[in-house]
Amino acid sequence: MAFEQEEILQITSKIERWFTKSAREFPWRNDDFPWGRLVCEFMAQQTQIDRVAQRWPIMLQRFPEPSSMAKSDEQGVLELWQGLGYYRRAKNLKKTAEIIASEFGGEVPSDIESLLQLPGVGKYTAGAIASIAFEKHAPIVDANVHRVLCRLCNHAGDPTPSTWTWQISELLVTSCNSPQLFNEGLMELGATVCTSKSPSCDDCPLQSCCGASKENTQRDIPPPKKRATKKRVYHYSVVAEHEGELAFEQRNDSGLWAGMWQVPTIDSDVKLTEAQVRKKLNLKNKLISIGEFEHVLSHRIISFSVFACKIERDRRFSWVKQDSLHELPLASAQRKVLAVHCVT
DNA sequence: CTCCGGTTAC
DNA sequence: GTAACCGGAG
Secondary structure, three states: OOOHHHHHHHHHHHHHHHHHOOOOHHHHHHHOOOHHHHHHHHOOOOOHHHHHHHHHHHHHHOOOHHHHHHHHHHHHHHHHHHOOOOOHHHHHHHHHHHHHHHHHOOOOOOHHHHHHHHOOOOHHHHHHHHHHHOOOOOOOOOHHHHHHHHHHHOOOOOOOOOOHHHHHHHHHHHOOHHHHHHHHHHHHHHHHHOOOOOOOHHHHOHHOOOOOHHOEEEEEEEEOOOOOOOOOEEEEEEEEEEEOEEEEEEEEOOOOOOOOOEOOOOEEEOOHHHHHHHHHOOOOEEEEEEEEEEEEEEOEEEEEEEEEOOOOOOOOOOEHHHHHHHHHOEEHHHHHHHHHHOOO
16 A cells, blocks of 8 residues: 555645544543553553543542552552453553663653553554653554554455555654644544445545445454353352351452452352362362353353352451452452342 | 453563 | 454344
């Protein structure tokens, strides 16, 4: 795909003008600063923007700059991340804050090389921070940008961001006037106009130069991604009570729901009986079945079975009063477990 | 049950 | 390269 320089300037200026008048209101757009942008980009990875908009102000109020997060403990960050999913992002954000505090004098670095050293920062996030917070002419390709650029050039075949897309993004951002307006505008256009299904081409500032619009191929570009088949697994959770307190344990540092808390739970590839669950948890009293539900993730369907029992206060677990549960970082599936037991 | 989305670990 | 990682909305 070869653009004339003239076309490049047409495209970039159209997007910058369009974004200036069409940008949606978001809290981080009121006063953009590098740390706020970094937190926003971590939260927005794989997460829809409206949920980020709810959580971002709370996170920034609690951790207004990298040093305050660096000094806090990871639990506090996980607590504010509850329900957002992909909890490794919260752990990476905490580590990133520590590195910014210790290696970069408490200031978010502005160059791509430094940004890429931060855990949880890949090519997209580095480019987003460098361009949007620091007006560097750095390319970004997220799913929105990929879709817009593939359609603009009528480029079929790549289901996800590819070398091709990064080259086009680089070509355009190099010549744009404001990398902040251009890159954010490109993403905003993909999110609101050049949408995956039924794009609003009549409202698009690029309609006159869009290859897909001309050939009417928008529907097939980009092609759909292959989705993992869902494996069914079984989780057995026991709400264990002793004098108004519930037993909790922390999940592994890696894997599913990394570092989040749960009532004592057995993860299994196969179905287990009540006796097997009791034995694996080394519990004495019979477990009373109180409910079941399914929890669907991108790559698995989890059948949850929930049990209740009374047990002695056991040092293997952390004991939490029922009115203190909100202080504990819990993933959504564990909230469903507690809802079965009628505590929330 | 399908769709949507960046980074990292393997 | 590819699988793992999440949750809410449709």
